[in-house]
Amino acid sequence: MNEETIIIKLKDVDPLNVCKRRLTEDSRMFRYLIEELNYEELDLEDFSPESVTLFVTLSDDKRVGDLETAQFREQHKLGHVFEVVWLVKELKEWLECRMEKAETDEEKVFAFAESLYIRNKWEQHELMNSFMCRFSGRNKYSFVLQCMTELGKLDVVQIDLMLILGGCNTELFLRFVSINLENNEILDQTVSIF
Numbered sequence: 806m807n808e809e810t811i812i813i814k815l816k817d818v819d820p821l822n823v824c825k826r827r828l829t830e831d832s833r834m835f836r837y838l839i840e841e842l843n844y845e846e847l848d849l850e851d852f853s854p855e856s857v858t859l860f861v862t863l864s865d866d867k868r869v870g871d872l873e874t875a876q877f878r879e880q881h882k883l884g885h886v887f888e889v890v891w892l893v894k895e896l897k898e899w900l901e902c903r904m905e906k907a908e909t910d911e912e913k914v915f916a917f918a919e920s921l922y923i924r925n926k927w928e929q930h931e932l933m934n935s936f937m938c939r940f941s942g943r944n945k946y947s948f949v950l951q952c953m954t955e956l957g958k959l960d961v962v963q964i965d966l967m968l969i970l971g972g973c974n975t976e977l978f979l980r981f982v983s984i985n986l987e988n989n990e991i992l993d994q995t996v997s998i999f
Contacts, residue, residue, distance in 0.1 A: 811839060815857055816850040823861055831864065834887045852879060860884075869895045874903070874915055878922060885927055900932060904939050913940065913948045921963065937969060945970050946977060953981045 811828055813821040828835040828847075838844045849857045856879035863869060863880065869892070872880065877896065884892035904916045920932040940948070949971050953959065959967070971977050 811844070812846040813857060813861070814846060814848045814850055815854040816852075818854045820846075821858065821861060827861065827864055831867075831891055832887045832889045852883060856880065856883065863892060864889065867891065869899050872896075872899060877919060881919075881923065882926075897932060901935060904936055910948045910951045913945075914951060917948075917952065917966075921966070925962070933966070937966065941970055941972070946974070949977060950981075953978075 809825040810822045811825050813823055815821065825839060829839055835847075838847060852860075856876065859876060860880060860883045869880075877900065881893065881896045883889070884896060900916060900919055903912065904920075907913045907916055916936055920936045923929050924933040949967050952963070953967055968978065
């Protein structure tokens with residue numbers, strides 16, 4: 806007996822033929838689109854072909870494994886959009902694990918950026934709260950310095966979070982304001998928040 810397949814249209818590449826069960830088994834949204842609305846083709850051209858292919862593979866394996874940091878955001882987005890609860894949960898655990906192991910500023914910046922994105926995009930504060938708890942007591946001078954190098958590009962939420970992480974180190978923040986004022990005749994709107 807042949808299993809029913811669904812065609813997934815991708816941007817600029819050939820479509821994927823995917824087993825219907827593979828998509829509908831863990832996704833309320835795919836079940837709705839395929840079983841209730843009777844879609845035989847799904848347009849996922851808003852996502853990169855590599856992300857969709859990985860998403861389909863992860864849906865089959867049912868585990869995240871050794872995901873690369875560059876793949877995290879798209880997989881998380883796909884998990885949310887298509888309501889794949891196990892994937893969102895595993896990606897949350899994956900990011901928390903990266904936070905726990907973060908040693909370099911680059912690793913911390915990645916964890917901060919992704920936690921902030923999830924907070925802003927999906928209105929879920931848990932990962933950002935976890936980040937703040939983990940790093941508020943650690944030596945974070947160089948991390949905060951790296952995050953605030955382009956102060957004019959930060960929004961109020963990012964600045965507030967940096968202020969919390971910086972704690973009472975006023976020298977750090979005065980240094981940023983000073984650096985941002987050096988080549989400007991007027992205060993940048995973001996800098997004037999201070």
